[in-house]
Amino acid sequence: MTAQEEEEDSKAKKAKSKDKKVPEADKRKKPKKEEEQKWKWWEEERYPEGIKWKFLEHKGPVFAPPYEPLPENVKFYYDGKVMKLSTKAEEVATFFAKMLDHEYTTKEIFRKNFFKDWRKEMTSEEKSTITNLSKCDFTHMSQYFKAQSEARKQMSKEEKQKIKEENERLLKEYGYCVMDNHKERIANFKIEPPGLFRGRGNHPKMGMLKRRIMPEDIIINCSKDSKIPPPPPGHKWKEVRHDNKVTWLVSWTENIQGSIKYIMLNPSSRIKGEKDWQKYETARRLKKCVDKIRNQYREDWKSKEMKVRQRAVALYFIDKLALRAGNEKEEGETADTVGCCSLRVEHIKLHPELDGQEYVVEFDFLGKDSIRYYNKVPVEKRVFKNLQLFMENKQPEDDLFDRLNTSILNKHLQDLMEGLTAKVFRTYNASITLQQQLKELTNPDDNIPAKILSYNRANRAVAILCNHQRAPPKTFEKSMMNLQSKIDAKKEQLADARRELKSAKADAKVRRDEKSKKTVESKKKAVQRIEEQLMKLEVQATDREENKQIALGTSKLNYLDPRISVAWCKKWGIPIEKIYNKTQREKFAWAIDMAEEDYEF
DNA sequence: TACATAACTTAGTACCGGTGAA
């Protein structure tokens, strides 16, 4: 930890922390119920760099349920004829059958990959018979699964309750671990079941068989002196290790990309929370030197060295547009997506003049998860001229920044500020934008729903900056119409209420008695109530419309310093529950506890 | 410096179950 972070930490902890010691390995007492709920890890001393825990005990993973062969009457047809498949081939066939309604199964690559992997699971006889996927008829299987899921929906309350209880039992037994002296929730204790790989976007591996993970694939990580989880009967773990320099409990290697998957702790855990807090502290340190860094890269636009110029322009994009770093990717292994450093010439267009603005850069590329980034941005003349230079004599498919990669960029950033990497800019710009927008948009005279709309709008500004998109919900138009008709009905109701109020007033003028006066009062209240309800609905409609294609969740969860939101809630008397749901409150417990209304990012 | 790998964060979507209106 740096001196600055240290300072921030002690500030945050205030006088609360009383010389608490790092828990010792040999103390293995079970945490008390109350203690585990109230434990404020943020008031404790941090572990030395690199050490993640001293004691770790868990029950190991939960494996996917074994395959249950189809009933005899569910048939698979090949070339119009019934064919009984071997168990292994049948299992893989069911994966395809379950996806039959999905457009994936119509895609050439998906079908090709699936068929290739499916054939590997077939017996030699099956292999020689089944040679053409188009001759395979999975519809009966598909219907069977639909019926099954329908039946599940139709289950009685008792049956549903039973399943729920079973899930709870599983969670209770496998969903927690003991890390040091505390019981902590595990994020993903279930092993991913086998199935067909569904990549996002135009993924070259879509449709490949994701194989079943066995205990023999599993590496267990826990304390030497903990109760080591036993493998399922008749099986062995691949390895049991005791590495307290890492945070994971279980890992295995997945067969599609050959990458390692992990079981780790929940965001509410100390180990994740601490890291999250640290991330925002790094972003706050950037705030202190961002002006200097900006001046520096503007200077570098003029550098004699091509590499330096490219670095400076890339950094400008990362800072101004919140682009991701953009690592190189192995061709043919993943969908063709890019970030800043991996931008190609074909991803930008230069307009010396566009719609009355000078030096406009038009971006159009697929970013993470194959989400399209499309933006027209006026840039400074120097940037524009540099881009022209970088593009000279290049083909569309050539790298825009051919002298640059993320490693070079991050090394440079490290020299500018300790702990600075490309992604810190996203965190910094997201958080600072939220803070500014909240200041700008919050109207002190607004009621709570209107203030929350302002919050959401501030949140939305960040989501737009970070290009967090979502597919418009399937039912969007309909639900919008429903809401509109609710608003219309409410308006009518209001008109009625107003009319009634008017006549009550007239009545009271004539009668001049207590009773009619009271009637006027109650009618007035009714009008007010309906006005409020209408306003709430209208706010809701605005909010929803503006949110059609924008996802707020990602920025809220990963980019916005939660202390900004907590402080805003405190300042304006907004209950924190209106901003954060239960899970989010658990994740941000540290921020909710420590941020006061005057917190500044 | 190139490259591979491990570890960890960030991401969108499918699905489930509770809730409130009809």
Next chain:
DNA sequence: TTCACCGGTACTAAGTTATGTA
């Protein structure tokens, strides 16, 4: 009581970064 809707959550893919190795 039924059903649509919506928020919350589970799931797991897809990024970034650090680090070791040649």
